[in-house]
Amino acid sequence: MININNVSFSYDKGKTEVLKNISLDIPEKKVTSFIGPSGCGKSTLLRCINRMNDLVETSMITTGQIDVMGQNINSKEVDPIELRKHIGMVFQKYNPFPKSIYDNVAYGLRIQGIKNKKTLDQAVERSLRGAALWDEVKDRLKDSALGLSGGQQQRLCIARAIAVQPKIILMDEPCSALDPIATAKVEELITELREEFTIVIVTHSMQQASRISDHTAFFYLGELIEYGQTDTIFQNPSKKRTEDYISGRFG
Amino acid sequence: MPHSTKNPFAKKQSSLEKKEKTLFSLFAFCTYFIIICASCIFLNIIWNGTPVLMQKGLSFITQKPETLAVLEMAKSDKYQVPSENFNNLLKSNPQEIPIKSLSVSEKQFQFVSFKIKQGSIIGDGYLLNIEKDNPGTHIKFTERKSPKLLGFNLENDKQFTLSKKELSSIQKNDPQLIQSEITEKKLSLNNKKVTIKAGEYPISKEAHDSLLKSDLIFQMKQSFPDDEPDKINLTVIPHDQTITVSSSVFYSAFDDEDASSPLPTTSIENSPFQKTITTFSLPKAHYKVSPETLKILSNHGIKHLHNTDLGSIVINEEIKASLTLDKKAYTQLIKDNPNLVTSDTKEHQESLSYTNFSIEKDCEVQLNASDLDIFSKNPNFKPSSKKTHSYSGGGILGPIIGTACLVIICMVIALFTGIAAATYLNEYARKGTFTKTIRLAMLNLAGVPSIVFGLFGLGLFVMLAPVFSNTPKVESKLHIPIISLGSPPELRTMEAEGIVAVDPDLSTSQAVATASTQGAKKFHNGYYYISFQGWGTCMLAGGFTLAIMVLPVIITSCEESLKAVPMGFREASMALGATKWQSIRTAVLPYAFSGILTASILGITRVAGETAPIMFTAAVAEKSDLPWQGIHSSGFSAFIDFLQQSVQALPYHIFTVAGRIPQSEYTRPMQYGSVLVFMIIVLLLSAVSIYLRNKVRGKIKW
Numbered sequence: 001m002i003n004i005n006n007v008s009f010s011y012d013k014g015k016t017e018v019l020k021n022i023s024l025d026i027p028e029k030k031v032t033s034f035i036g037p038s039g040c041g042k043s044t045l046l047r048c049i050n051r052m053n054d055l056v057e058t059s060m061i062t063t064g065q066i067d068v069m070g071q072n073i074n075s076k077e078v079d080p081i082e083l084r085k086h087i088g089m090v091f092q093k094y095n096p097f098p099k100s101i102y103d104n105v106a107y108g109l110r111i112q113g114i115k116n117k118k119t120l121d122q123a124v125e126r127s128l129r130g131a132a133l134w135d136e137v138k139d140r141l142k143d144s145a146l147g148l149s150g151g152q153q154q155r156l157c158i159a160r161a162i163a164v165q166p167k168i169i170l171m172d173e174p175c176s177a178l179d180p181i182a183t184a185k186v187e188e189l190i191t192e193l194r195e196e197f198t199i200v201i202v203t204h205s206m207q208q209a210s211r212i213s214d215h216t217a218f219f220y221l222g223e224l225i226e227y228g229q230t231d232t233i234f235q236n237p238s239k240k241r242t243e244d245y246i247s248g249r250f251g
Numbered sequence: 252m253p254h255s256t257k258n259p260f261a262k263k264q265s266s267l268e269k270k271e272k273t274l275f276s277l278f279a280f281c282t283y284f285i286i287i288c289a290s291c292i293f294l295n296i297i298w299n300g301t302p303v304l305m306q307k308g309l310s311f312i313t314q315k316p317e318t319l320a321v322l323e324m325a326k327s328d329k330y331q332v333p334s335e336n337f338n339n340l341l342k343s344n345p346q347e348i349p350i351k352s353l354s355v356s357e358k359q360f361q362f363v364s365f366k367i368k369q370g371s372i373i374g375d376g377y378l379l380n381i382e383k384d385n386p387g388t389h390i391k392f393t394e395r396k397s398p399k400l401l402g403f404n405l406e407n408d409k410q411f412t413l414s415k416k417e418l419s420s421i422q423k424n425d426p427q428l429i430q431s432e433i434t435e436k437k438l439s440l441n442n443k444k445v446t447i448k449a450g451e452y453p454i455s456k457e458a459h460d461s462l463l464k465s466d467l468i469f470q471m472k473q474s475f476p477d478d479e480p481d482k483i484n485l486t487v488i489p490h491d492q493t494i495t496v497s498s499s500v501f502y503s504a505f506d507d508e509d510a511s512s513p514l515p516t517t518s519i520e521n522s523p524f525q526k527t528i529t530t531f532s533l534p535k536a537h538y539k540v541s542p543e544t545l546k547i548l549s550n551h552g553i554k555h556l557h558n559t560d561l562g563s564i565v566i567n568e569e570i571k572a573s574l575t576l577d578k579k580a581y582t583q584l585i586k587d588n589p590n591l592v593t594s595d596t597k598e599h600q601e602s603l604s605y606t607n608f609s610i611e612k613d614c615e616v617q618l619n620a621s622d623l624d625i626f627s628k629n630p631n632f633k634p635s636s637k638k639t640h641s642y643s644g645g646g647i648l649g650p651i652i653g654t655a656c657l658v659i660i661c662m663v664i665a666l667f668t669g670i671a672a673a674t675y676l677n678e679y680a681r682k683g684t685f686t687k688t689i690r691l692a693m694l695n696l697a698g699v700p701s702i703v704f705g706l707f708g709l710g711l712f713v714m715l716a717p718v719f720s721n722t723p724k725v726e727s728k729l730h731i732p733i734i735s736l737g738s739p740p741e742l743r744t745m746e747a748e749g750i751v752a753v754d755p756d757l758s759t760s761q762a763v764a765t766a767s768t769q770g771a772k773k774f775h776n777g778y779y780y781i782s783f784q785g786w787g788t789c790m791l792a793g794g795f796t797l798a799i800m801v802l803p804v805i806i807t808s809c810e811e812s813l814k815a816v817p818m819g820f821r822e823a824s825m826a827l828g829a830t831k832w833q834s835i836r837t838a839v840l841p842y843a844f845s846g847i848l849t850a851s852i853l854g855i856t857r858v859a860g861e862t863a864p865i866m867f868t869a870a871v872a873e874k875s876d877l878p879w880q881g882i883h884s885s886g887f888s889a890f891i892d893f894l895q896q897s898v899q900a901l902p903y904h905i906f907t908v909a910g911r912i913p914q915s916e917y918t919r920p921m922q923y924g925s926v927l928v929f930m931i932i933v934l935l936l937s938a939v940s941i942y943l944r945n946k947v948r949g950k951i952k953w
Contacts, residue, residue: 050826052822052825052826055821055822055825057681081828081829081830082828084825084826084827084828085827085828088826088827089822089823089826091819091822091823091826093819095817095819095820095822095823097820097823097838098842107824107827107837107838108827108828108829110837111824111827111828111829111830111833111834111837112828157823160823160827161826161827164827164828
């Protein structure tokens, strides 16, 4: 689904590279988690996939290419706006807009120009059900999204992302600001979403990675150290550094 | 551990403590100083302003500024004035007037309502009178014509003394006019023939004025100012001249004894001549004469409202509105304009209630100038003294409306530009030298004194800004012809604005030259021009000047509020496939709104109070019309005309009443009243905006 081929990336026009020759293939409808210590480049790689790094003016991919669904996403014919419609993203800090729950979920559809009330209603219900939030909020769709709890807000963000029916969902440490119970709910949700979407998740928690992901990639200082089945990585890592990190000897 | 008996925390340095205390009181005083100043200012204004508002009541903000007349009235006289004006009299006097024997009576007035038929011919003054009595009518015309006969009314027998030439002209055009005996008389007059050498000489204004009528060729080095009648200026006589002047000119300019600074002459000769004058008389009656005769007679004291130079007005356009005049004026109108045809004539009566009163003892009375006109129609009205104080009567409606208009126009421009610029700087522009330079420029702009903005606005908007017009000014800096379109404006506009129609085949520069030799202010040759002639002193120029002045404040605070919107909103929106502008519009600007509101509060209060920038660009001291009054166009062009109106403005009005007119006890209430109202308005404005902002803020939180 996503083929990353020998990618190097720099935030300052190639002076220093934060990603070095990364190559990995992310399979469809599976959960792939990126782990590694802070500053190892896992979030950067995630943001490369939907070209969010375009917002940083001096950033550039120095070598290699990223193909999503068989198309090189950095070619000139690719419109990043269209690309992002197919790749949803959930952020570390839950960031619903200060609007009603309904408006939050409908936001992505509205900016695509959909005004039909019926279509919007259906899409909102479908997305909220998909994000396992419908039963909790169905009676207060018009209330401000900021009145929800942290976990609910993060699930609302996921609902907002899936409302535009993307193929891929990128999650950048979605549970780092949540308490264990809310985390459990989000994790449960991710496991359910796997059936429909390709999910790439960046996480600091190795337990989380082992619990929810099918594949795991371990990054260290901008390099991909090891990538494989989650079970293999956690139980039988081939590299010494992976083993050290997973067993908590550093990081 | 053994305790020492000595207190380790004992006071040691009392001097330090003193210093502390002194500093404390200094700081405290500096803080309280603000409160002291503020309360002094506020109390003073409230103390002096409240009585004014109490006395004038609501009329203070619903009436336009007027001249106040202060009259010394003698004891008892029977007065009869319309009740409305009588009530105004009571209102405009702070102390009670000793008035006795009030009674109200009804007076009947005859009015005629009529319609003017197409093709009628009417004199200028008559048309103006009709429009004056029928507010809101504006009759357009496209043609002038001199009809065969014009009427005038001679109220008393009158004797005329004319030159022979004039008499023969009258006899030729109106042989029936003069029925009385004509006497002829020969007069011997003495002209002087003087020779002046070339050179520079000082002359007085009186000499200058009389020399203007003579044949002398001369040029003044300076013009005479109106306020210094005794000033002596240098004149240049380019070459030796010999001219013949009448004796009156001679005595005022050349004679040693009479003139204050006589021009030196090299020779003086008498040149006597003879003139025949004729005398006849006309009995009182109504006459119909030819325009030529009327022109001669009006040079000799006949009163009428015809325009004998340009000709009478032909009404080609159908006038649907029914017009009303009082019966006397209507009869006179029909008599004086033989070619005026009216239809649908209806007579009706209207009654007006009058109040009769007399004044018990000698007293001082204050009256607004408009009421004074009505009062002076009373035959008994003979005040023993009359003094006028400008702007001291009426209210301040004009300035309030003017300030409101200026603030609205300014804020529309400033907010639009400001938000756009702030969005660009914060969302689009690369962070670097460019944005740094712009910020530096903005800081500097914020520090420019407001008078400089006023002068800048004068130079740019009032005198240079481009105008799209088919009647560009002759003195415009640059004419760019755009499109040949449309017909010339109607004759009335052309006359009123000094527009001259020139041949469309001429090039622009030739057209300008032709028009300027004809003394025109504007020209029309069928083309629409972009003409760099400035907008004149108007609300639009003032609004733009004020907008430029507040832009730094607005941009800075808008940018701050944009910065305060979390980055996450932009990212979330972009990640959902929004374009840059979509995400700014839906996920950034709405949440910066409260900050932008704050910016506009700052802007509005500052703009409303500025005097210097509008002094040259928009504000006038005296204007009887509100900005939307006196506009005769319709639709979009009416809106443009509205924007091109000059206005009175509150701060400028306060400046005028407080500093530019002679001060007296009658102007003081106006000053304090204006200031108090101004302060209330600004405070109200701030209060409303703060309330709004808090409301918005309460709704949006993250």
